[in-house]
Amino acid sequence: MIPTVDPERDVSAPVLAAYSYCETVTGQQARNFAYGIRLLPEGKRRAMSALYAFSRRVDDIGDGDLPPEVKAVRLDETRALLARIREGGIDDYDTDPVAVALAHAARVFPIPLGGLDELIDGVVMDVHGATYETWDDLALYCRCVAGAIGRLSLGVFGADPGAPEAGRAAEYADTLGLALQLTNILRDLREDAEGGRTYLPAEDLAKFGCSAGFDGPLPPAGSDFAGLVHFEVHRARALFAEGYRLLPMLDRR
Template sequence: MAGFWLRGSVYFASVKPAALAERNGFNIRRLASRRVNVNAATITRQSKSNLALAFISLGRERKRDITVFYAFCRVIDDIADSSELSVVEKRVRLAKWRQMLHATAGDDPLLARDVRHLIAKYSLPVAMLEEIIAGVEMDLSTLRYPTFEELRIYCYRVASAVGLVSIEIFGYRNPRCKQYAIELGLALQMTNIIRDVGKDVQNGRIYLPQEDLARFHYSETELTQRHYNEHFVQLMEFQARRARQFFDNAAAVLWAPCTAVCFDELSWTSFAFLKKNIG
């Protein structure tokens, strides 16, 4: 599943949930499927993420608050990606999280109470948090995207929406940061889709728009059978140009040299790095 996590001081958007995190018997995915009063710092620490470094430039208070938000994202993403829950159970638990964003109950998990505190403290739009939940829900039923416009909705929900919430916690001043978060989220999500195309196929998902496969005469069968050929390279170059455009859009709003450098590392070899997964 393409997920979403803050990265650096921009925001965390790494897609693809981390592997099952086990340390000292602590299992993040079991947290996702059970109502456990576990705090955000524990969830973040045990997720084996590099977020501790990403948030190092933040003050203590904002670091604590962004950790709560990360833990929220981590938990709902792991609910959707859990192998221990049925689709119905996943929908029920995600619906419960929607409910907990609005209402207070005596038996709510500690994390839910912390998230509601963030909503009040930063005047966070609950609708934006609900967009993130809607994004992970899409992975419960959507295995193909006929058009890019449909994929764009997914990318916005699982990446751009995360950025829009994050900048509120970071304490942005420039109103252009909102558009920057949207464009950068789309850019990072498309980059991760490019990176993980082989792994996604293994999981039965194809995020590459069906209209693009048709445009470059590369069939779904070729993709599932891992044929690395000229049509595949052309298809991926097209996706790269699309991602590059989003990076350029973001850079036009706020200068972002690092993102372009990171993206160049993915595309400079005509996506040969994907050959071991496709070919």
């Protein structure tokens, strides 16, 4: 995958200002991420900042204190904005800098913007308090909120078309996102439970006697909490092992 136009040339002043806004958002809200992408070529750094700023907007709606029905409206509005970006309805002089920057980035790089629709789908699941019966159910959620981000990022980073298994690069990016999201779920198990959410599959919780949840100071009495954690960690490690097959394919420029 290569840029569709030269990302370093012919960038208008309004687009540069829009990218600057996105880089400011990234620097303020994701300092570690911002430091990491500083090493990228300028065009890729700008595009990643635009992706981050749009994704952050979606996440902030889901994580905010608004009533669920208001969040749903805001997410619908954001999805409509994404459709305008995809259809070429955002010009350099639009008043939304994130939309301007993302629209330009999508013209420069082969970014699969449908991944941002998936991200919105995942946040909608969170707003509705979705629970997951099986691993396949949870994996769908993880693909929306994390796997999609991997595929979007791959559109910017690019993959070497001559690399072995290059045709599976998007699949491996997706799998790496699943591994990272499952790791996040395990890390935040207690915090999520205190907020009324348990993301792990109900069938896994039942298998290890943990259906009562984790909102108390100790795991449920008689449960095999250690067994549950080992089971999920093994699953995450297997996903990481597969997802890491992406790394040799990435364009290192």
